[in-house]
Amino acid sequence: MTTADPAGPGGPCGPAGPSAAAEAEGPGRGTPDGPDSSAGHGSSPGRGRPTGRTEPAGRPEPAGRGGPVGAGGRPGPRRRAARIAAAVGRYLAAAPGTFVWLAILGVNTFLLVRMSPRFRRYFLITHSTNLDELSHHPIKVLIASALWTETPSFLFWFVVFNLFLVPTERWLGTLRWLAVVAIAHIGATLVSEGAVAYLIHAGDLPHRTKHTIDIGVSYGVSGAVGVLTWFLARPLRWYYLGAATAFYLLLFGLSRDFTNLGHLTAFVLGVACYPITSGVPGGNWRPRKGSPPGSVLRFPG
Template sequence: MATFRAVLRLARDYVRRAPGTFVWLAILLVTTYAVQHFSPEFQTRFLERRSTNIHNLWRTPLRVLLGSALYLDGGSWLLYFVLYNLFHVPAERWLGTWRWLGVAAISHIGATYISEGLLLVGIRFGYVPPSSVNVKDIGVSYALAGVQGVLTYRIPRPWRQLYGFCVLVFYGLALVHGRGFTDIGHFTAVLIGLACLPVARWQQERHAAVHET
């Protein structure tokens, strides 16, 4: 019994140190369960209304930018549970909930607008069909890619360069082989995360100051 209580205490402390990540995972669990029980036709319409495509970004940008980050498009919740624990949890503990959330939000929004903007350019010049304004773009992967990028600054040298190189190669190869607007979005999100160096540097300086006192 004592061992069980100790395990529960450890699990509770683990969750408390990254509350934003686990609230987000809980929301995704509920929404994923709900969407899976919709009829195929209603599921398609439901997700299309929350998609950050060109049409929706023009009409209801705030609603779809928030809504698209609360649903998974065909991905396994358990997979994202693992990925969130590998990347979001350490990032939130390191940066703090609000700065971590800021990096995730900037990556999500920035990558969405850049990828959809390039898609719009492609439509205007005839490289992609006009129907692409309604293409489905939903999920949490841009935010995840951005957090993976900023975590580069959390890793000590010389492993920092190796980690950053691997992240860029992973998303860079996907961009080269896929060449889709979501591949552009993921690579852009990583670059946005890497551009959040001032946030990481501020946190490192603050951490050093605390230890000096």
């Protein structure tokens, strides 16, 4: 049997090992048996507690560095921008048909203002749902006429689309929304141009009226105005219906032309689309007390 050399490394006469250094320091200096002298460096005194340095968790990022959290716990600029972008994305995705239509209208408006006046008139006539074009290219002009406006007015239609077409699509869904818009646009076109054909035949309108400009998105919008009647709860529904009916009758009374006849017809057809709304959740809407103005746009669908 052999014994360890007392003068070897780690022995009493050799260099002090970890345990010897601890005993030399005395109690309370890095051992769990006494107060920890490193308490002032991030650890608290006490038996059996760790002696390492710890960093405080969840320290807010100073304001102005673009981090996720600013001073006082407020979101930083990047996070605020990300939230705004996400909210805009959700808003656009909730009414894809409306915003695709609006984007096409915006591009076409840009092209329209760059046409010469003479070419613009020729272009609009050949893309209008007038009697001449309907008799030769009915499908083409019924689609194309809903993608252009006679005058560049994109900002006006941007507001109108968000007021009426966006709520309609969010409520009904894209397919039912498209059905309402198509019924109103096609039906109002046929009624108004039918009236033009009758008046030309009766001699009350000149023959050149067959080539008039009849183009725009207003028939589809008027259909959405009409169908939104069934989105509202009673009695607000009847107030809305009365006000909208009075508006379209006033338009027709002030200018009894085929365009305003088409607007009135499209509105009536929109109201008549009540069966399309059957079984769709989110109807019977009424404003809640204290609700923000945009709360009408936050409903199921």
